[in-house]
Amino acid sequence: MKNLMIGLTVLFSGAAMAHGCPGEMKAIDAKLATQPAMSADAKAxxxxLRADGERLHKAGDHTGSMKALADAKKLLGL
Incomplete structure (x- = not known):
């Protein structure tokens, strides 16, 4: 029973993060669309990081995706 509960927790937390990745990408895209004042290096x-997040999301690595997207958001001040 305990193993079943752990398995379900892992399954549903992964699914929740999978749905969070697209929202994070949309937030980054929206901020980039406003042409924020930042250096060319920071924008690059x-x-x-945004591209890495999408690639990792598509590969099923939602933890890695969320980390890359969080780093991108931090640079954008989100």
Missing amino acids: QVTT
């Missing part, structure tokens, strides 16, 4: 880093 945000763009790279």
Whole structure:
């Protein structure tokens, strides 16, 4: 019973994060669309992190995706 509960927790937390990734990507895209004042290097880093987040999401690594997207959001001040 305990193993079943742990398995369900892992399953549902992964599913929840899977749905969070697209929302995080949309927030980053929306902020980038406003042409925020930032250096070209910072913008390139945000763009790279955003792309990494999408790639990781599609590969099923939602924890890695959320980390990359969180780093991008931090650089954007979100």
